Amino acid sequence: MAQGEEFFQTQYGLLRSRSLAERVIQNLRLDTSDAFITSMGATPPRPLNGAPVTAAQRREVVLGLIEEGLSIRPVRSSRLVTVSFLSPDPVLSAQVANAFATNFIQSNLDRKFDSSSYARDFLEERLIQTKARLEDAERQLVAYAANQQIINVAEPGANGEGATQSLATTDLVALNEALAEAKARRVAAEEKWRQASSSSLLSMPEVVQNQSIQYLSQARAALAASYEQRLSLYRPEFPEMVQLKAQLDETDRQIEVIAANVRGSVRQEYQVAVNEERALQVRVNQLKGEVLDFRERSVQYNILQREVDTSRSLYDTLLQRYGEIGVAGGLTSNNISIVDGAQPPSRPSEPILILNIVLAALLGLGLGVLTAFLLEALDETIAGPEDVESKLGMPVLGVIPALPKGVLPIEALQDMRSGFAEAYYSLRTALQFSTPDGAPSSLFITSSRPSEGKSTTALATAQNFARIGKRVLLLDLDLRKPSMHRLINVPNDRGMSSILSGASSLEQVVHKVSQNGDLSFICAGPLPPNPAELLSGVRIQNFLEEARQVYDIIVIDGPPVLGFADAPVLASSVGGTVFVLEARSTRRGQARGAVRRLRIGSARLLGVVLTKHDAKSAAYGGYDYSADYMYGADEPPQKRR
Numbered sequence: 001m002a003q004g005e006e007f008f009q010t011q012y013g014l015l016r017s018r019s020l021a022e023r024v025i026q027n028l029r030l031d032t033s034d035a036f037i038t039s040m041g042a043t044p045p046r047p048l049n050g051a052p053v054t055a056a057q058r059r060e061v062v063l064g065l066i067e068e069g070l071s072i073r074p075v076r077s078s079r080l081v082t083v084s085f086l087s088p089d090p091v092l093s094a095q096v097a098n099a100f101a102t103n104f105i106q107s108n109l110d111r112k113f114d115s116s117s118y119a120r121d122f123l124e125e126r127l128i129q130t131k132a133r134l135e136d137a138e139r140q141l142v143a144y145a146a147n148q149q150i151i152n153v154a155e156p157g158a159n160g161e162g163a164t165q166s167l168a169t170t171d172l173v174a175l176n177e178a179l180a181e182a183k184a185r186r187v188a189a190e191e192k193w194r195q196a197s198s199s200s201l202l203s204m205p206e207v208v209q210n211q212s213i214q215y216l217s218q219a220r221a222a223l224a225a226s227y228e229q230r231l232s233l234y235r236p237e238f239p240e241m242v243q244l245k246a247q248l249d250e251t252d253r254q255i256e257v258i259a260a261n262v263r264g265s266v267r268q269e270y271q272v273a274v275n276e277e278r279a280l281q282v283r284v285n286q287l288k289g290e291v292l293d294f295r296e297r298s299v300q301y302n303i304l305q306r307e308v309d310t311s312r313s314l315y316d317t318l319l320q321r322y323g324e325i326g327v328a329g330g331l332t333s334n335n336i337s338i339v340d341g342a343q344p345p346s347r348p349s350e351p352i353l354i355l356n357i358v359l360a361a362l363l364g365l366g367l368g369v370l371t372a373f374l375l376e377a378l379d380e381t382i383a384g385p386e387d388v389e390s391k392l393g394m395p396v397l398g399v400i401p402a403l404p405k406g407v408l409p410i411e412a413l414q415d416m417r418s419g420f421a422e423a424y425y426s427l428r429t430a431l432q433f434s435t436p437d438g439a440p441s442s443l444f445i446t447s448s449r450p451s452e453g454k455s456t457t458a459l460a461t462a463q464n465f466a467r468i469g470k471r472v473l474l475l476d477l478d479l480r481k482p483s484m485h486r487l488i489n490v491p492n493d494r495g496m497s498s499i500l501s502g503a504s505s506l507e508q509v510v511h512k513v514s515q516n517g518d519l520s521f522i523c524a525g526p527l528p529p530n531p532a533e534l535l536s537g538v539r540i541q542n543f544l545e546e547a548r549q550v551y552d553i554i555v556i557d558g559p560p561v562l563g564f565a566d567a568p569v570l571a572s573s574v575g576g577t578v579f580v581l582e583a584r585s586t587r588r589g590q591a592r593g594a595v596r597r598l599r600i601g602s603a604r605l606l607g608v609v610l611t612k613h614d615a616k617s618a619a620y621g622g623y624d625y626s627a628d629y630m631y632g633a634d635e636p637p638q639k640r641r
Helices: 005-015 018-028 035-039 055-069 090-115 117-148 167-198 211-231 239-329 353-378 385-392 409-414 419-432 454-467 484-488 496-500 531-535 538-548 566-571 588-600 625-629
Strands: 070-074 081-085 152-156 162-166 396-401 442-447 472-476 511-513 519-522 553-557 576-582 605-613
Touching (some): 005 070, 018 055, 055 070, 081 090, 167 239, 211 239, 385 396, 385 605, 396 419, 409 419, 409 454, 419 454, 442 454, 442 566, 454 472, 454 484, 454 553, 454 576, 472 484, 496 531, 496 538, 538 553, 588 605
Parallel strands (some): 396 605, 442 553, 472 519, 472 553, 576 605
Antiparallel strands (some): 070 081
């Protein structure tokens, strides 16, 4: 019988079943100690709360190790399956694999035997019930037959089996056959007597065929011949002739007597046949009455007989089926066999170093590529100038490269040929073309959050404008966490908070930064209790108007936008605002929120300065900014322009 895929999948599932694994564990006694657990490199179970380790706990650990190490691999395009077990011990691996194969065969036989146990029990119960019913029916049949004096005899048939009939029926059948034969004999005898009585005596066939008649006829013929021969010589009265005549007459008399006896025997035979027929007819008529009476009494007998036959047939069928199930349940044949037993391997199957290296490399490469794509897809930070334009919709005024580790921004700004300084030169140039009238007279530098480089940008912008002959005033208006005075190295005892509160004038708080051209600086001063109220008054407007009379450009280092109301207030009071973003740090949502707050405050946003940009990992406009900024740095002095 063809076996489908479901059959083989079922067998594979049985090979992986928990019950088979438990049989193997019990067969190999793997749960009697911790030896198997330690040989597999696992930790044996430890007592909990002083309670000893139970056999069930150890068995569960062993069962988990068995299921983990077992491998079932079907052989393609065949009905074979490979059973293997992975463990540090080669001998143990072979033992466990062989135990799985042998126990699987035994469990298959056990399932066949157990599957017929219910049927056997059911048939045993039905056999007992059917046997009792058969015995009861037979007793009722025998008792009724004895009471009604019903005696049946068996008649053998052509196939060796015979039907049963009553004695009266048997006698009737026999006498009826004898009556038919008697009638035939009577008819034949009657016909013979009719012919004998209507024909001459000597013409009867029986007379003609009689041997005595034939002998006497021959003797008479001889005497007649002798008489005729001698009649020509002697007269009839001659004694010899008289003697011959007397012999002829005696012979004729004997013939007539014998012929008469033959006719009498025919008549007697006819009479006997008639008497026999009459006697048989009388007996048959008597037996007919007996048979009719027997049939009336046999109705209940036949009912009981059918019940006996039905019970006996059912009992025989159940007995035969019970025998078949018993034989099938005791069979030891199986359609599963072991082709090759497991042998301890000569070398470990795992690990395969070359394969593992190749797989690890491929997996690592795939995971790396996948991780890069995921990080790129999930990265919401502003990574480069293209992100600023696409995600914020603002122009990029400058891209400031990230400094090497350990280099301070103030040190990098002092190196006029550094890429860091060159980037801020480009920012100054971009600001000069940001409006139709050139750079705004008042410039506000802010960012979405602290530590994005806005203070360094404000200082570098002010220095670069001062180097081209502009009178520049640098203001530190971050009245919450000022830091510009530390970069320029001036005291913060007085400053913008003093001017806005009316405690000092411009001339009293300004500091001249002589080494950076015509650059002046006013620090933040003492921190006020409420900077937003101080910045939103008319004093800041008046101060900016007064400062524009003295300076060409006012650069303001302001506070971050998010979390405070200071930045939108200042942005609405100046000619232009520069938004500083730290590359790969500021999230898109933060930047958009900060830009939205500035625009709500009627700020004139000039563009974005992207700080701490990694020039090695990003390019803008087809050029590496690091290369652009360092262009000509390594040339000989005579080739520089």
